[in-house]
Amino acid sequence: MRYILRNLGFYLLAFWASITLNFMLPRFMPGDPVSRMFARSQSQMQPEQIDQLRRLFGLDHRPMWQQYLDYVKDVCTGHMGISISRFPTPVSEVIASQIGWTLLLGGTALVIAVVIGNLLGILAAWRRGGVLDSVFPPLLVFAGSFPYFWLAMGALYLFGMTLGWFPMRHAFDVGFSPDLSWAFLSNAASHLVLPALTIVLVSIGGWMLGMRNTMIATVAEDYITMAEAKGLSPSRIMFRYAARNAMLPSVTNFGMALGFVVGGALLTEVVFAYPGVGFQLLAAVQGLDYPLMQGIFLTITAAVLVANFLVDLVHVRLDPRVRVR
Amino acid sequence: MMAPAAATRAPLLSVRGLTKDFRMGGLFSRDRHRALNAVDVDIPHGRIVALVGESGSGKSTLARCLARLEQPSSGQVLLDGEDVLRTQKRGASRAYRSTVQMVFQDPFGSLNPVHRVEHFLRRALLVHGRPAGEDELRELITTVGLTEDMLESYPHELSGGQRQRVAIARALAVDPRLVLADEPTSMLDVSVRIGILNLMRRLRDEHGISLLYITHDLASARYVADTTQVLFAGELVEGGDSLALMDRPAHPYTQLLLSAVPDPERTEGYDPVLRAGLRAAVLTPESCPYEDEGTCSRTEPVRHTVGEDDGQPHWVRCHLYAPATPTARRVLTAATPEVENV
Amino acid sequence: SGTGTNAAGDTSGDQLLTIPREDFATFTRNFNPFAPSQVVAPLTTQAIYEAMLVYNPANGKATPWLATSWETSADGRTVTFTLRDGVKWSDGKPLTAEDVAYTFALQKKLLGGYEYLKSAKAEGADKVVFSLTKPYSPGLFELGKQVIVPRHVWEKVKDPAKDTNPNPVGTGPYTKVANFQSQSYELRRNPEYWQPKKQQIAGIRVLGFSGNDSANLAFVNGEADWTQSFIPDVQKSFVDKDPKHNAYWYPRTGSMVEWTMNTTKAPFDDPKVRKALSQAVDRDSVTEVGMNGYTEPADCTGLSGGYDAWRDAALAASCTWTKHDAVAAGKALDEAGYPKGSDGRRKLKSGKPFTFDISVGSASSDWLSVANIIKQNLAEVGVTAHVKSPDWAAVVSGYETGDYDTGIVWSDNGATPFQFYRTTMGTESVKPVGTKTVSNYHRFGDKKADRLLNEFAAAPDEAGQKAKVDALQKLFAEDAPVVPLFPGPEWGAYTDIRFTGWPTADNPYATLTNRGDTTVLVLTSLKPVKNRQH
Amino acid sequence: MTVPSHRTASPHRPVPSREPVLDVRNLRVEYGGDGRSVVGADNVSFTIGAGEIFGLAGESGCGKSTVANAVMRLLKPPAQITAGSILFDGRDVLAMDPRELRAFRWREIAMVFQSAMNSLNPVLTIGEQIGDIFTTHERMRKRRARARSGELLELVGIDPARLKAYPHQLSGGMRQRVVIAMAVALKPTLLIMDEPTTALDVVVQQEIMAQIGDLQRELGFSVLFITHDISLMVELSHRMGVMYGGRLVELAAAKELFAQPLHPYTQALMNAFPPLTGPRVELTGLADTPRTEHGCGFHAHCPDDRSDCSTNIPDLREVAAGRFVARTGGGAR
Amino acid sequence: MSVLDSRTEPAAPRTAPPDADAPKAPRARAGLLRSLLANRKALFGAVVLVLFVLLALLAPLIAPGDPSKINSLGAGAPSASHPLGTTAKGQDVLALTLWGARSSLLVGFSVGIAATALAVLVGMASAYFGRLVDDVLSLVTNIFLLVPGVPLLVILAAFMPPGTTTVILVLVVTGWAGSARVLRAQAKSIRGKDFVAASVVTGERAVRIMFREILPNMASVVMTTLLGCVIFGIGAQAGLEFLGLGDASVVSWGTNLYWAGNDGALMTGAWWVFVPSGLCIALVAFALAMVNYAVDEITNPRLRARRPRTATKKG
Numbered sequence A: 001m002r003y004i005l006r007n008l009g010f011y012l013l014a015f016w017a018s019i020t021l022n023f024m025l026p027r028f029m030p031g032d033p034v035s036r037m038f039a040r041s042q043s044q045m046q047p048e049q050i051d052q053l054r055r056l057f058g059l060d061h062r063p064m065w066q067q068y069l070d071y072v073k074d075v076c077t078g079h080m081g082i083s084i085s086r087f088p089t090p091v092s093e094v095i096a097s098q099i100g101w102t103l104l105l106g107g108t109a110l111v112i113a114v115v116i117g118n119l120l121g122i123l124a125a126w127r128r129g130g131v132l133d134s135v136f137p138p139l140l141v142f143a144g145s146f147p148y149f150w151l152a153m154g155a156l157y158l159f160g161m162t163l164g165w166f167p168m169r170h171a172f173d174v175g176f177s178p179d180l181s182w183a184f185l186s187n188a189a190s191h192l193v194l195p196a197l198t199i200v201l202v203s204i205g206g207w208m209l210g211m212r213n214t215m216i217a218t219v220a221e222d223y224i225t226m227a228e229a230k231g232l233s234p235s236r237i238m239f240r241y242a243a244r245n246a247m248l249p250s251v252t253n254f255g256m257a258l259g260f261v262v263g264g265a266l267l268t269e270v271v272f273a274y275p276g277v278g279f280q281l282l283a284a285v286q287g288l289d290y291p292l293m294q295g296i297f298l299t300i301t302a303a304v305l306v307a308n309f310l311v312d313l314v315h316v317r318l319d320p321r322v323r324v325r
Numbered sequence B: 001m002m003a004p005a006a007a008t009r010a011p012l013l014s015v016r017g018l019t020k021d022f023r024m025g026g027l028f029s030r031d032r033h034r035a036l037n038a039v040d041v042d043i044p045h046g047r048i049v050a051l052v053g054e055s056g057s058g059k060s061t062l063a064r065c066l067a068r069l070e071q072p073s074s075g076q077v078l079l080d081g082e083d084v085l086r087t088q089k090r091g092a093s094r095a096y097r098s099t100v101q102m103v104f105q106d107p108f109g110s111l112n113p114v115h116r117v118e119h120f121l122r123r124a125l126l127v128h129g130r131p132a133g134e135d136e137l138r139e140l141i142t143t144v145g146l147t148e149d150m151l152e153s154y155p156h157e158l159s160g161g162q163r164q165r166v167a168i169a170r171a172l173a174v175d176p177r178l179v180l181a182d183e184p185t186s187m188l189d190v191s192v193r194i195g196i197l198n199l200m201r202r203l204r205d206e207h208g209i210s211l212l213y214i215t216h217d218l219a220s221a222r223y224v225a226d227t228t229q230v231l232f233a234g235e236l237v238e239g240g241d242s243l244a245l246m247d248r249p250a251h252p253y254t255q256l257l258l259s260a261v262p263d264p265e266r267t268e269g270y271d272p273v274l275r276a277g278l279r280a281a282v283l284t285p286e287s288c289p290y291e292d293e294g295t296c297s298r299t300e301p302v303r304h305t306v307g308e309d310d311g312q313p314h315w316v317r318c319h320l321y322a323p324a325t326p327t328a329r330r331v332l333t334a335a336t337p338e339v340e341n342v
Numbered sequence C: 001s002g003t004g005t006n007a008a009g010d011t012s013g014d015q016l017l018t019i020p021r022e023d024f025a026t027f028t029r030n031f032n033p034f035a036p037s038q039v040v041a042p043l044t045t046q047a048i049y050e051a052m053l054v055y056n057p058a059n060g061k062a063t064p065w066l067a068t069s070w071e072t073s074a075d076g077r078t079v080t081f082t083l084r085d086g087v088k089w090s091d092g093k094p095l096t097a098e099d100v101a102y103t104f105a106l107q108k109k110l111l112g113g114y115e116y117l118k119s120a121k122a123e124g125a126d127k128v129v130f131s132l133t134k135p136y137s138p139g140l141f142e143l144g145k146q147v148i149v150p151r152h153v154w155e156k157v158k159d160p161a162k163d164t165n166p167n168p169v170g171t172g173p174y175t176k177v178a179n180f181q182s183q184s185y186e187l188r189r190n191p192e193y194w195q196p197k198k199q200q201i202a203g204i205r206v207l208g209f210s211g212n213d214s215a216n217l218a219f220v221n222g223e224a225d226w227t228q229s230f231i232p233d234v235q236k237s238f239v240d241k242d243p244k245h246n247a248y249w250y251p252r253t254g255s256m257v258e259w260t261m262n263t264t265k266a267p268f269d270d271p272k273v274r275k276a277l278s279q280a281v282d283r284d285s286v287t288e289v290g291m292n293g294y295t296e297p298a299d300c301t302g303l304s305g306g307y308d309a310w311r312d313a314a315l316a317a318s319c320t321w322t323k324h325d326a327v328a329a330g331k332a333l334d335e336a337g338y339p340k341g342s343d344g345r346r347k348l349k350s351g352k353p354f355t356f357d358i359s360v361g362s363a364s365s366d367w368l369s370v371a372n373i374i375k376q377n378l379a380e381v382g383v384t385a386h387v388k389s390p391d392w393a394a395v396v397s398g399y400e401t402g403d404y405d406t407g408i409v410w411s412d413n414g415a416t417p418f419q420f421y422r423t424t425m426g427t428e429s430v431k432p433v434g435t436k437t438v439s440n441y442h443r444f445g446d447k448k449a450d451r452l453l454n455e456f457a458a459a460p461d462e463a464g465q466k467a468k469v470d471a472l473q474k475l476f477a478e479d480a481p482v483v484p485l486f487p488g489p490e491w492g493a494y495t496d497i498r499f500t501g502w503p504t505a506d507n508p509y510a511t512l513t514n515r516g517d518t519t520v521l522v523l524t525s526l527k528p529v530k531n532r533q534h
Numbered sequence D: 001m002t003v004p005s006h007r008t009a010s011p012h013r014p015v016p017s018r019e020p021v022l023d024v025r026n027l028r029v030e031y032g033g034d035g036r037s038v039v040g041a042d043n044v045s046f047t048i049g050a051g052e053i054f055g056l057a058g059e060s061g062c063g064k065s066t067v068a069n070a071v072m073r074l075l076k077p078p079a080q081i082t083a084g085s086i087l088f089d090g091r092d093v094l095a096m097d098p099r100e101l102r103a104f105r106w107r108e109i110a111m112v113f114q115s116a117m118n119s120l121n122p123v124l125t126i127g128e129q130i131g132d133i134f135t136t137h138e139r140m141r142k143r144r145a146r147a148r149s150g151e152l153l154e155l156v157g158i159d160p161a162r163l164k165a166y167p168h169q170l171s172g173g174m175r176q177r178v179v180i181a182m183a184v185a186l187k188p189t190l191l192i193m194d195e196p197t198t199a200l201d202v203v204v205q206q207e208i209m210a211q212i213g214d215l216q217r218e219l220g221f222s223v224l225f226i227t228h229d230i231s232l233m234v235e236l237s238h239r240m241g242v243m244y245g246g247r248l249v250e251l252a253a254a255k256e257l258f259a260q261p262l263h264p265y266t267q268a269l270m271n272a273f274p275p276l277t278g279p280r281v282e283l284t285g286l287a288d289t290p291r292t293e294h295g296c297g298f299h300a301h302c303p304d305d306r307s308d309c310s311t312n313i314p315d316l317r318e319v320a321a322g323r324f325v326a327r328t329g330g331g332a333r
Numbered sequence E: 001m002s003v004l005d006s007r008t009e010p011a012a013p014r015t016a017p018p019d020a021d022a023p024k025a026p027r028a029r030a031g032l033l034r035s036l037l038a039n040r041k042a043l044f045g046a047v048v049l050v051l052f053v054l055l056a057l058l059a060p061l062i063a064p065g066d067p068s069k070i071n072s073l074g075a076g077a078p079s080a081s082h083p084l085g086t087t088a089k090g091q092d093v094l095a096l097t098l099w100g101a102r103s104s105l106l107v108g109f110s111v112g113i114a115a116t117a118l119a120v121l122v123g124m125a126s127a128y129f130g131r132l133v134d135d136v137l138s139l140v141t142n143i144f145l146l147v148p149g150v151p152l153l154v155i156l157a158a159f160m161p162p163g164t165t166t167v168i169l170v171l172v173v174t175g176w177a178g179s180a181r182v183l184r185a186q187a188k189s190i191r192g193k194d195f196v197a198a199s200v201v202t203g204e205r206a207v208r209i210m211f212r213e214i215l216p217n218m219a220s221v222v223m224t225t226l227l228g229c230v231i232f233g234i235g236a237q238a239g240l241e242f243l244g245l246g247d248a249s250v251v252s253w254g255t256n257l258y259w260a261g262n263d264g265a266l267m268t269g270a271w272w273v274f275v276p277s278g279l280c281i282a283l284v285a286f287a288l289a290m291v292n293y294a295v296d297e298i299t300n301p302r303l304r305a306r307r308p309r310t311a312t313k314k315g
């Protein structure tokens, strides 16, 4: 319990840090975002809107600490301002409409990559020198060396355009509206295939190698020898004894990887015009929608932090040793 | 064969009321763990003082405090009468370092694997502004019983015993008056341990160096040390001339330690029942024997002198100890009549 | 509806006209015509709301739309529009002159503009009288193209500037919003449309994309009918895929693209230098390579293709400073006092090397190529240029405050050359360095031009205007306030597999823009292809 | 050099039968690394009788664990048994297939590993780990297995409530006792104990050894006891072997060996433990010369010039009944 | 009176030096390099890397002139005069790729070195000074580690004026934390070793202990993090530039891909414009990963893939 509370404290601190970072970015970066935004919209903004933006970016003349307090209060109550590029929708609404797709894409890709990667890693370590162990690692490392977006584009043109096997963009075909019908779900699934596949392809090698290496270290532990000496069956030793322990670092990495997956999903979403927050973030960047950018960044950070906290909880369940710490 | 008692002089190093608390937990934690509690030790000139105790009793902590690797929480360390903790607040001075040196437990860990043997000795000499020519190095390395060609070796090319000798040579390079040796033999093969012990004796006898020999092996303490101190859960519980102390241990903990040493020559092996009794007397209360309500009060025990006071008094701190019943067995039977079936 | 299948090949007759928008990653259900243009859902001012007239730059004609006729008073201070009879809002209420008057009042209140407009008053049910503060002939088309909103709806809206108007009421052909998703939505027929015969298509579907690349991909793949995004090598990547059905038409009616120089800085304050640098530019290569051959070189009148009727062809043919001639350019620079140094590089009068930046927004890849070609051309005459490509916002903010050397910029475009010349040479548009401006980034003004412009505005007829424009062209050729490069092509490409009746070079009843004033003309001309085996 | 006189064995020890339970003959184990190979054990032969405690002593790295692991067939690549035979109750251990092997392990030979800290799985409870043995070997139900596990814990003096504990929640001594409880769970014929107490305190160590003694008397299994602490070994075992550099250099009844070590290495070992009683006597110990291809490491200390053993440790010779020593020269020196 | 033990005189002068490569692998840096060259993976990686560095350095010789010079219209398939074809603007793809290597490698290695240096400093200070310094630094590190990198990258890049310096700066800011954590853990474990305490007792100064005693022992970890950071740098730069957040007028692999996308290279079937830069990124990253992999194997021999041997008897 103490452990969990301490971690919670840490995550709150981390969140506070990212809020602060967000607060400081427009204030300490060179250039004046409002005038850039203003330039962009070519005087289509109301003076009061401009004033509001200036306040939003700290160009008003209230003392810094007061701006800061207001900012923190706003963020904590979910007020992240009004999106410029999707005026007058509040930033929170824009994000709410899209975070689901990112979670779907990132989550699916992550789970697939983790499960398959770890399984491969376990098997490779278990059968050292086998086909799995000698062929897969370099292959997957090579696949992982490609930039996300490059593989995504390659897949898009190969499987989407040339072969026409999968849809090339969006989360579902035009004409559908999201519901729980089989037609919609299967359509959404087919749209998920290519983006998820490219993320999996890039990230799976890391999981496999990581698992393989910890597994090899684990297999050398005395308790594995002991389990063997006890006459347990190989599968029992492999999963209940070795993999169970080797998984622990993977679990922590899982949390850390969430951030990377969001990053990978971002580039992939852009290529596939997948309507997630990553895609929206780029749109916000292109539209110089600073409030939306910041909102998305904060949301992603918060999501990653929450996910990490959950991972910690799982870790506590899986590893009895951290419970008392 | 013992060195003549030089006990009339003031001790080289005196420790008074040394206490060390470790902070546990993270940034904001207030938990403390007391590793040493009000320890008093004197290390006379040219003597070997053994510090024995079980694992976790605080032996290394004491050594590290004296080597100024840890900052004690309170207490005094008097070197030639000067309280170095007060005068050198921000870490030890060069002078202190050139007086007090340390040899570590693990010779595999105490030599940086990326450097040659020569480097360790040369650095020690240079840091303390001493000439570091070939001759000096050669002299050092031969003092500890190694050959000159080993100067060119990397640590991994040496055996454990040889490494420990290099570590000792490094300590000697600064011409110290006190060497703290923290279990210098426990990581070595049994067959070479005795060589290191003999080297320690030689340093005392030939170079007049004082040594604090930390160990959990009572037999070796008896073999090298002039006096022995017993540390238990961060407190000194018994001390005195090594031979006298081991012949007539007064504290139940010392007795327990002694009884546990395997010795094929022992005429009558310790009776298991007796051993259980000792254990119960010493170890059952969670961390400190004072808290055993029936026999020990919650106050600190007083220091009793065992036997005659001859300049190196054999003393004990224990509620169970009654001056009239100096032998081990009497202490126990008196104290623990009901624990026989534990 | 909404089978969700690929639009390609649907020729049931109920197929939707599919328009990809490369500039909208996602849509907001905002059909407020007063909202900023990058926010309001596409087609709001094309399919939902209509204007009183539609001016078509491709043929220079104005088509009466919600108004049947208009009239400018003799003193040029009043304009009267007569509204069409029988036009209804999509909620069934009739369009009245009050609606028009209200619209202008609202527009002025919310967004400003129309500085020359004193008042707009309804006169009877079908007449609207606009009183101007001064004779101002360019105002006619500006007023005419304002889209009209229903008073009875907007009156009730609390904050018209921020309202999202999710269920718009308009007079346009397609006003019913359907199936709104963040990446697509549909507009269906207005049941009350005043030209029901022209509502031949079942509806319009708009798709959102994050950029040219993905939008083009969908288009080339046959998933959309009509695009206006930049397609690299359109012949090869689009037309050649299905030459029978695929076509593009890029009339040069967009605004003139210029190489703008900061005339407040030496040596750009010297017209001789501007002309010499202009002469160094190989416009053929710029248009052929940089612009994919989609346009042609500009001449020294600075007038875009939309003003061909105004152009002084003789002048255009005679002047040399827009024709590539590196030798002449070098000589001109020598004479202007910028001789080559021993290293082959020219020096400024201050003794510093003749180097400067060309700023282009990083998103405009075609213009970046243009800038790079110019850089290469300049190197040949001993002038060093650096292409700087931060994002557009940074570039524009440099232009606005006057903190830049040179850049590639669009110019203002209107129904007449008036606006163009006003913002390239009129002193009234010149702001001092440091003060923001939204036009005349080169900060050049000529009193002579002011006079001509005022006379143009007051001219009662086209003949009078033409004389002034001739004079303005001469002045432009003389001053070279900016270096015109090429008229911006109005990109447009379509496939007639599913719909026919597109405007073409042979039948320029509109341009091929799907986001401009003439779009409504196309929407009311297209016919679906029915039941064709594919 | 003084060799202290010795005392007779303590009266508790039962007299073992002479029928061998384990018969190891000419065992050779090689560790084949990258091209090079290290000999872990060479030409090791010994037997253990029923109910006998056999000690194997020697310095670190001399091959004690290698022999133990070979007996259990736990050696993993790059280790390879390249010669010799291991017979257990007349069965060839080296010829067993994986299924036979699984059934053989723990039921016939159980093992207590060098350090208890690492031989328990940190993420499973003690109960689960003990229970595993019963569910695997006896096909017991979980509930039954738990009950049996509780009994086992009581046997080694741990509260059965601790079945729910994780290894890190127990002290080192308790963990070691858990491992011992696991080792005797199936009442094996032979128990291998590979330095079972090196990581423990002297006090705890003593207790554990006493406990093992009790169990051995109660259950009557044979023990292969491995340590480098020769005093401990002499105190505990009936017969013992001393290993050096992968070879057995001396093999004899424990008391005899203690009383009169014949091999110089054994002598050095005996000399390495200062006594707890009597006057302080100067001891010597052994030169720490590493063993290389050019010297066995202590050849310099051999009293006679033995050129043949400077590179090679000679084979064991029986110098008296039941007394073997790896020396080329005559009897005691 | 003292009794010298028998080892005062060396028993047997060692005639032969001990095995240079004794089982306990020499940790010295020279040893690491030598082992690296003996490892096939590392050799492959090193050869590829050296090749790319050479090509980048020789770009002005192999493909003289401005690589982004616009020559003609329309992409051309690979041919004798343009071995990798030309882009839609007639630029030689080979020249673009070669010149692109310069910027990409420069940014990659700058980011790698800067981020690793930062990480070394943080990790070392954290480990050496411990306590409050450690608590604070590792808190900061963990926060940076948790804050999702790519979005932060995008945001920073959006706020800052574009250019290579910005890209490097932004990548260092977002890339150092992971390495710092690894290095801190490693430095901490080495800090806990007795030889560090021994140096303190000898009287060495903090800076010397950090850089002469601790750092050399981390050579392999520093190397792996360095290589990891370089991979990150190259990949992230390409990503940023692909999104249009870099400096589009610089020739690098990322901008090449950006232009390829912009010019619709794949749509027009000009795969040769799209493939080389992506493949180069992958190859360099792969080569670096292989070297890394090899370093791992050398420092941890257990990880080495084993060739199955025909074992006569298995234990």
Ligand SMILES: Nc1ncnc2c1ncn2[C@@H]1O[C@H](COP(=O)(O)OP(=O)(O)OP(=O)(O)O)[C@@H](O)[C@H]1O
Binding pocket: B022, B023, B033, B034, B035, B053, B054, B055, B056, B057, B058, B059, B060, B061, B062, B216
């Ligand atoms: N850095 C530290 N932080 C917290 N607690 C510590 C630290 N170092 C030592 N301790 C605690 O202080 C106590 C004494 O430890 P110390 O290392 O001095 O024991 P020791 O007698 O040397 O044991 P051993 O024989 O195992 O070396 C132990 O309980 C230990 O857990």
Ligand SMILES: Nc1ncnc2c1ncn2[C@@H]1O[C@H](COP(=O)(O)OP(=O)(O)OP(=O)(O)O)[C@@H](O)[C@H]1O
Binding pocket: D031, D033, D038, D039, D040, D041, D058, D059, D060, D061, D062, D063, D064, D065, D066, D067, D078, D079, D114, D228
């Ligand atoms: N996996 C391995 N690879 C290579 N050599 C090995 C391996 N394991 C052990 N050896 C070598 O085999 C020899 C015998 O090792 P073993 O573990 O049997 O010694 P030990 O007597 O049990 O030592 P300790 O007392 O330290 O446990 C040693 O020289 C060792 O270096």
Ligand SMILES: [Mg+2]
Binding pocket: B059, B060, B061, B182, B183
């Ligand atoms: Mg210690």
Ligand SMILES: [Mg+2]
Binding pocket: D064, D065, D066, D114, D194, D195
């Ligand atoms: Mg062993």
